[in-house]
Amino acid sequence: MAKILSIEVGSSVTRICELDYKVKNPKIYKYFCVPTPQGSQEDGFLKDNGELCLAIKQALVDHQVKTKQVIFAVTSSKIVTREISIPAIKESMIGGFIKSNANDYFPIDLSMYEIAHVVLGSEKSEEGRETLRVMAIAAGKDLIGGYAKFAATCGLKFVTIDYSGNSIFQAMRSECNTETVMVVKVEDSSTIASIISQRSMMFQRNLANGFDRAVHAMAELSGRYDADQAEMFKKMCQKPCIRVALNDRTKIREQDTVYGETEEAAEQRKRVTDTFIQLTGNLQRVIELHNSKAKENPVEKIVLIGMGAEIANLDKLFANELGLPVEVLSELKDASGFLRVGDEPGIGRYIGCIGAVIDPVSLAGEQSKAMKNAFKVNYELLTVLTIILTIVIAGGLAVMSILPYNTEKKREEKLKKDEQTYAEAEVVYKQYLAVSKLHSYVRSRYQMTEHPNDSLVLFLEELEQKLPSDIILSDFVSNDTSITLNMKATSLEEAAKIFQILRGFESVMDVKVGATTSEDNSSNEEEEDEVKYMSFSVICYYYPVEVENPEAAQ
Numbered sequence: 020m021a022k023i024l025s026i027e028v029g030s031s032v033t034r035i036c037e038l039d040y041k042v043k044n045p046k047i048y049k050y051f052c053v054p055t056p057q058g059s060q061e062d063g064f065l066k067d068n069g070e071l072c073l074a075i076k077q078a079l080v081d082h083q084v085k086t087k088q089v090i091f092a093v094t095s096s097k098i099v100t101r102e103i104s105i106p107a108i109k110e111s112m113i114g115g116f117i118k119s120n121a122n123d124y125f126p127i128d129l130s131m132y133e134i135a136h137v138v139l140g141s142e143k144s145e146e147g148r149e150t151l152r153v154m155a156i157a158a159g160k161d162l163i164g165g166y167a168k169f170a171a172t173c174g175l176k177f178v179t180i181d182y183s184g185n186s187i188f189q190a191m192r193s194e195c196n197t198e199t200v201m202v203v204k205v206e207d208s209s210t211i212a213s214i215i216s217q218r219s220m221m222f223q224r225n226l227a228n229g230f231d232r233a234v235h236a237m238a239e240l241s242g243r244y245d246a247d248q249a250e251m252f253k254k255m256c257q258k259p260c261i262r263v264a265l266n267d268r269t270k271i272r273e274q275d276t277v278y279g280e281t282e283e284a285a286e287q288r289k290r291v292t293d294t295f296i297q298l299t300g301n302l303q304r305v306i307e308l309h310n311s312k313a314k315e316n317p318v319e320k321i322v323l324i325g326m327g328a329e330i331a332n333l334d335k336l337f338a339n340e341l342g343l344p345v346e347v348l349s350e351l352k353d354a355s356g357f358l359r360v361g362d363e364p365g366i367g368r369y370i371g372c373i374g375a376v377i378d379p380v381s382l383a384g385e386q387s388k389a390m391k392n393a394f395k396v397n398y399e400l401l402t403v404l405t406i407i408l409t410i411v412i413a414g415g416l417a418v419m420s421i422l423p424y425n426t427e428k429k430r431e432e433k434l435k436k437d438e439q440t441y442a443e444a445e446v447v448y449k450q451y452l453a454v455s456k457l458h459s460y461v462r463s464r465y466q467m468t469e470h471p472n473d474s475l476v477l478f479l480e481e482l483e484q485k486l487p488s489d490i491i492l493s494d495f496v497s498n499d500t501s502i503t504l505n506m507k508a509t510s511l512e513e514a515a516k517i518f519q520i521l522r523g524f525e526s527v528m529d530v531k532v533g534a535t536t537s538e539d540n541s542s543n544e545e546e547e548d549e550v551k552y553m554s555f556s557v558i559c560y561y562y563p564v565e566v567e568n569p570e571a572a573q
Contacts, residue, residue, distance in 0.1 A: 022048065023178065024084070025372035026075070027092040028060050030207045030231070031248055032326065033071065036372040037084050040178075045376055050369055053078045054249060063095025065165040072173050089175040091166045092375040093382075094183040094209055096225065099125055099132075099157045107141065107149040117155050125157050132157040135380040137185045140219030154220070156182050158382045167383070181379035183371050184211055184223050190351065190374030191322070192218045198319045201306065203337070204370065205327025207231040207248075210298060212305045216316055222309045228298040230327045233261065236291045239463055256329045261292040263335040265299065268531075270342070273335035292336065293563050296528075299340040306341065321345045324367035474561055478502060478526040485520050489513075491552070502559045503533070507552040514555050527559040 023040040026033065037049040056070035101124045105116060117136050121129050139152040163180055170177035183204075191202045192215055199216040208229045214222040230252075237251040237260060254260065263275045280288075310317045321343050323334050328347045338345040348367040475497055486492070490513070494505035508514040514535070521530045533556030
């Protein structure tokens, strides 16, 4: 199997590569994208895929691709992963060890799942014993079966499925020889953050945020609620529709290149930029979690891949908000034959497809075995079937030469009856589209009535319940974006405790400490029993209206 097709079906775009299989430096022969029809894929599961199958078939014909073997790179919240430590055993024994202990790792009905693994690296335990860091992966058999059936429908030979997290690791590990790098693959509805150091996976998280909310915001601001998502995304790639920072408090590492814009344009760019608040916050938490566990090996830079890497200014936004240099991937060391043709996107969009063929985790299991058995050739039976088929075709051609007119006449009459039958359904469908558009318009107008300080009552309730009684609150000022509290505490430790309590409030997004001063209330130096206070101010920032509760991303 010298060549193989690698396919990644996204929510809006399906990526296809033709390249070498299980080669360290795979040569890429063909690469192209096709739009994913609406409703064909949801959270990695293939649904109504008739249109998608036709689109892929036509694309393969247009690009003169004859390879039939196919592997899929899949991202789904239903693919469960666990990072575990196991004894240092032979690589051939790891799979059996994990499956025999799978009930300890996954509290699910394992009869409905296929189990696979990928070795992340090795380390020594506190007792000095060498252990292996392994990512155990469980994928539902219904998800795998959907891709196997889809491949057969497209006339392709299903080989296996690879988890996109492993695909990214396999493709990017050679890019991280000495530095500790966080590879961020931003797609329309999800983001995978992978921290790689010295060719080993250190940390990986699948985040339920992407750039789709930014695309929808672009459509609303343009007044085109039914605008094509691909058109809005292309516009975001061609010019900087987002700012390089979420607010004026951000320390700027990368400057904005847009100057002299109107207040209306600036406000529109801010609204689109605010849709990335959750994503940048989640990425910051991933970095902090890794750095707290590996203080000697902190993240040094970020490499941006995926479709989101093509959005203008997104790399600058990440650099400023995360405080690290950000690089948009332009070439891959372990892939040869990748050429930029015309307006075709760069290599970052195809990382999932490329990494899937290097060393896939092979989630197919029984499905793969069944497909391989189905393609075994029985040459004696094939000879008999060929003779029978030749006779049948000859007879069919004879019949078709005599009765073509009657067949087409009957077909025309059937089509006319079908047209009359479904005429009423077409009217209902058009009414449904009109009502759906009106509903979206009304909902967007209702959201405009919300105000950032709507959470003020909730904040006051939390303040009353959680603020210690020995703290003196001297001033309380609230505006559209924040609340300023002037307080007095008996010690620096007490002030720090108050700051931690405020950070845990559900009604505020962020908390900053303002000025602090020490006060001495004693009348003279001899009266040491008098209470000494330290004054300090705290600024609590509201959640923007566009941002949902961040606990939904946990």
